[in-house]
Amino acid sequence: MSMRLTRRSLVGATALVAAPALLAPRPARAQGWPNGPIRLVVPFAPGGSTDLSARLVADGLAQRLGVPVVVENRAGAGATTGSQMVADAPPDGQTLVMSNIASHAISPTLYGNLRYDPVRSFTHIAMVITNPSVWVVHPRSEIANLADLVRLAKTRQGGLDMASSGAGSSNHLLMVRFCEQAGIPFTHVPFRGAGPAMTAVIANQVPMMSDSLPSAAGHIRQGSVRAIAMSSAQRHPGFPGVPTFIEQGFDLSSTSWFALSGPAGMDPGVVQRLNREVKAVVATPDSQRRFAEMGGAPGDMTPEEFTAFVAAEVARWAPVVRASGATVG
Structure with a gap:
């Protein structure tokens, strides 16, 4: 297959999303939040891993927060369409995105005209599942x-x-x-x-x-x-009959992740509350059972750890994308 090398820099994308501080919407404070239904954007079509994980978290958060958490599927452009919507949203804690390895680790290098920075354009809240x-x-x-x-x-x-x-x-x-x-x-x-x-x-x-x-x-x-x-390093305990790539002679292993993020500038109190609530949701016996059925493992990171993780993922995948020559279009 013929492929072109992608040599675009994330620096330009970062500059495009930078906005004067005086124009930034004021974030909601922890006291009084949430003040209505929460919109959880899934940047893929219904039925995939991101969507399944989002709906599990949305149901749990709705019960714990006492407000509807509405899942909205906005697919397109390697998960960047829905992610851009959230990056552009007010940082009031009412609009969130199911961030993932495509939208926040791979697409920033694959799409040279991306208008958001995967780290600085978002508030990264909590890891949900890896698989x-x-x-x-x-x-x-x-x-x-x-x-x-x-x-x-x-x-x-x-x-x-x-x-x-x-x-x-x-x-x-x-x-x-x-x-x-x-x-x-x-x-x-x-x-x-x-x-x-x-x-x-x-x-x-x-x-x-x-x-x-x-x-x-x-x-x-x-x-x-x-x-x-x-693609796991060892056979998955839920599917012991499926051999790994490594077992079949290919030096390949890969893990995807799905998490909760919001627009940059969210109030730290809201972020900490959401992080606690997500951890509580994924720790329930029902969530643990459903994650096991899905073949995933629940995540457990602080907002600071998750933000550092996203930055490390961008650095890890950028040379892979460039070396493969994969590009869009």
Whole structure:
């Protein structure tokens, strides 16, 4: 597959989102917050890991805060469309985003014209869940493992069609890294979320997809797709029959994450309250059970730790994107 190197800098994106302090909306104070329904923006289509995690958190927060927490799906442009909406929102604690590895670690390098800075344009509040990726095929597919995938790709001009939740997702880059190691071409088929991509695989319209485990777990258990590889370092305890990439001879491991963030400038009291409430939600037995069913692990970070984590993720993924040559358009 032919790809162009992306050499855009995040410095320019940061400058574009900088606004004079005098024009910034005043943040809501902890006392009296929340003062109405909270909007939780999911920058992907319904049905994927980000959406599933967001709805679990939204239900728990609504119960604990006593106000509706409304999930709003705004998919597009590698999860940057919905994220930009929240970056532009007033920092009153009433509009939040389900930040993730695509919107806040990969897309800032992949999209050279991005108008937000993944760290400075947001208030990072709490980690929610981390999980590996899994590759799935139609249950009647001739692809039973990665060796079969490589063999089949070499017989087809342009390689195999491989689906993901969107350009710039960690699953997209995992495919890039795999095909570079395997020495095979491929055609990326991006969808506006994991749900539509999974539907295409189940309908046998696309040979395979790279998906985050939470959104694929139910389909794997139901037998509507078959898992052929897991990106965790060791076999996942919930899916012990699925071998890792490493076991199959490829030096690849990858973990996705989903978290809660808001616009820059939120009141520290609101941030600390949200962090406590998110931790309480993910610590309940029901959440623990649902996370285990989804194949994810609940997160536990302070706002300061999570902010540092996002900065480290940008630094970690930027050279991967540049070295792969992956770019949008």
